[in-house]
Amino acid sequence: MRFLALLCAGMLLFGLAAESQAQRVQITYRGAEYGPESPAEEAAHAEGRAADLDEVDRKPVFLAVDPSASPDKREAMRARLREIEASARANKTVELFMSPIGGFQRNPKTKEIIRKATQQELDAHKTHVHMTITP
Ligand SMILES: [Zn+2]
Numbered sequence: 001m002r003f004l005a006l007l008c009a010g011m012l013l014f015g016l017a018a019e020s021q022a023q024r025v026q027i028t029y030r031g032a033e034y035g036p037e038s039p040a041e042e043a044a045h046a047e048g049r050a051a052d053l054d055e056v057d058r059k060p061v062f063l064a065v066d067p068s069a070s071p072d073k074r075e076a077m078r079a080r081l082r083e084i085e086a087s088a089r090a091n092k093t094v095e096l097f098m099s100p101i102g103g104f105q106r107n108p109k110t111k112e113i114i115r116k117a118t119q120q121e122l123d124a125h126k127t128h129v130h131m132t133i134t135p
Contacts, residue, residue, distance in 0.1 A: 036124045041096065044132040050096075053129040056080050062127045065100045081129070088131065089113065096132035098125040108134040 037045075044050035054061055056077065063069050063077040081099045088097040089104065092111040097103050103117030103125070117125075 037130060038121070038124075041098075041130055041132065044096070047135075049135055050130060050132045053131070054127065056084070056129075060127070061100060061129055065126050084129065093133050094131055095134045096130065098122075098130040099128075100126045106134075 041050060045052075057080065059073075059077060060066075061077065061081070063073055064081055066074060069077075078101055081101055085097060085099060085102050085104075088094040092106070094106065095108050096105050098117055098121050100122060103121060104113045105115050106112065107114050
């Protein structure tokens, strides 16, 4: 059930961000092998209520902060990540959202956003978007 809820929320979230263009996102379900996520994020993966997203529109999320990428490509990825975060902020089942350029945490009971991502968290998510869904 949790997996289905996560999948539905993920499809809703990334579907909303997709607008009318042909889009493809890659959602992977995994734990800590990709990067230094927090114990809470790792636990959410283990519980099956978190997903990491490496690519948007078949391009690596890392483009958003890649100093060797062209400014156009970097800004295009940053714009897509801002759209996806806006969708996540509008979706009250998203408890934690982290990307290379922004993020937030929501109180799972009140559904209020209680804080933004710290610089340390942004640094830990340079290569992917993490999303935790409230069960
Ligand atoms: Zn993650």
